[in-house]
Amino acid sequence: MASGVSDAKANTRLNWYSEFSEPTLEALFQRTMQTHHACQLRYALWSAAGLFLAFSLADYALLGMGEAYGWLLVMRVAVALSCVALAMATLKRPALAQRPLPVNVICLLCLTGLMTTIPLRPDQIGIHLASMIFASMVLYLFVPNRFPWILAWNAYLASGVVTAMLIWSSLAPELMFTGLLLMGFVNMLGSLTLTRLDRLQRNQFASLLEEREINRQLHREIEERRLLEERLRHMATTDELTGIANRRHFFELANRELSRALRERTPLAMCMVDIDHFKRLNDRYGHATGDRVLAAVADCCQSVLRDTDIIGRYGGEEFVLAFPNANLHTAASIGERLREKVTQLTLPDIDDLGPLSVTVGISRVEAHEVELDGALLRADQALYAGKTRGRNRVVVADPQVSLLTDVKVSAGH
Numbered sequence: 001m002a003s004g005v006s007d008a009k010a011n012t013r014l015n016w017y018s019e020f021s022e023p024t025l026e027a028l029f030q031r032t033m034q035t036h037h038a039c040q041l042r043y044a045l046w047s048a049a050g051l052f053l054a055f056s057l058a059d060y061a062l063l064g065m066g067e068a069y070g071w072l073l074v075m076r077v078a079v080a081l082s083c084v085a086l087a088m089a090t091l092k093r094p095a096l097a098q099r100p101l102p103v104n105v106i107c108l109l110c111l112t113g114l115m116t117t118i119p120l121r122p123d124q125i126g127i128h129l130a131s132m133i134f135a136s137m138v139l140y141l142f143v144p145n146r147f148p149w150i151l152a153w154n155a156y157l158a159s160g161v162v163t164a165m166l167i168w169s170s171l172a173p174e175l176m177f178t179g180l181l182l183m184g185f186v187n188m189l190g191s192l193t194l195t196r197l198d199r200l201q202r203n204q205f206a207s208l209l210e211e212r213e214i215n216r217q218l219h220r221e222i223e224e225r226r227l228l229e230e231r232l233r234h235m236a237t238t239d240e241l242t243g244i245a246n247r248r249h250f251f252e253l254a255n256r257e258l259s260r261a262l263r264e265r266t267p268l269a270m271c272m273v274d275i276d277h278f279k280r281l282n283d284r285y286g287h288a289t290g291d292r293v294l295a296a297v298a299d300c301c302q303s304v305l306r307d308t309d310i311i312g313r314y315g316g317e318e319f320v321l322a323f324p325n326a327n328l329h330t331a332a333s334i335g336e337r338l339r340e341k342v343t344q345l346t347l348p349d350i351d352d353l354g355p356l357s358v359t360v361g362i363s364r365v366e367a368h369e370v371e372l373d374g375a376l377l378r379a380d381q382a383l384y385a386g387k388t389r390g391r392n393r394v395v396v397a398d399p400q401v402s403l404l405t406d407v408k409v410s411a412g413h
């Protein structure tokens, strides 16, 4: 995690004009800020259009209806219309707010328009200086332009206003000096404020990216841990070879069923299944084939069970099953179905496997029993009886009649 985050940090260095040094990161930042920049530019444009038009009233008051006023009015309307046009365009295409060309054309129009008022009203020095300071602050604070461009436009504004005043207004040297000092202060303050704002925004953006990266990595680690836990749980509860419950897990599930059976006074039958002559099969075909047969028999057993029945590997080639809500008769019929199915079992690529069979022992948990041991022992005894009676059969242990009864006597082999 540390390396990903430190990589992200290394990419967030800022250059002298407070943009990310990494171009792709700067592009991402610009994309993220696009709507905000477009909105900010629109406010600036609407305000500029309004101010330009509003000042035509002041022009009229000062100049009266005449040629100078006419020219001023034309200039003001032209600038205001350009501002409105760009503002409308950014509504449809917010990306325009970050394009140098449209923003700089508007800057040129507004600033030049502002300067043209000087020769037309050369005696209004105070108003010109105030307008210039106001325009300069607007450039720094409200026009979403890149810092070098903003510096360039301020330089244009300052030099233009000074030149115009030198040419058209008879400004006293000390007033000119005060004006220049004022412009210097405004530009210094504007630059500092803008770089500080830019840095703050980008640092916040970088922190957000870093936080997102940490979150992503955390999610990945949580997911990996969840998968690992799932695998461990699976390994702790499942027999690797056959995929059914291992002995410990089987008894956890079977004991839960026993508690339910005792609580609800419902029957619970137990069943032991053992593959016949498995040693012979192992000796003849090898352990690998023996393993495949074990897995196939486990699958076969599972396929005849009801949803509520439980199966586990007891050990070696022996399986243990629990049939909730099943009396001896039901359990015997499931056992018989299982035995029958195993006799039809084949392995796809082994033709001469010979007949497979299992012997099944069945018992039930008696009313007075609170543990599975007794029923398991009786199922095991029934299984043993089945083996001695010739295998490939289902034998039921019924303690009430002290009998081990074959469900159906099948030919042993």
Ligand SMILES: Nc1nc2c(ncn2[C@@H]2O[C@H](COP(=O)(O)OP(=O)(O)OP(=O)(O)O)[C@@H](O)[C@H]2O)c(=O)[nH]1
Pocket (backbone or CB within 6 Å): 241, 274, 275, 276, 277, 278, 279, 280, 282, 286, 287, 288, 289, 290, 291, 294, 315, 316, 317, 387, 391
């Ligand atoms: N391939 C394989 N064989 C196993 C595994 N576990 C136990 N066995 C073998 O299963 C065989 C069990 O043999 P026995 O207990 O004599 O029983 P059997 O040959 O099936 O004879 P009956 O049960 O009397 O019909 C032994 O040869 C064990 O080595 C296993 O996981 N894989």
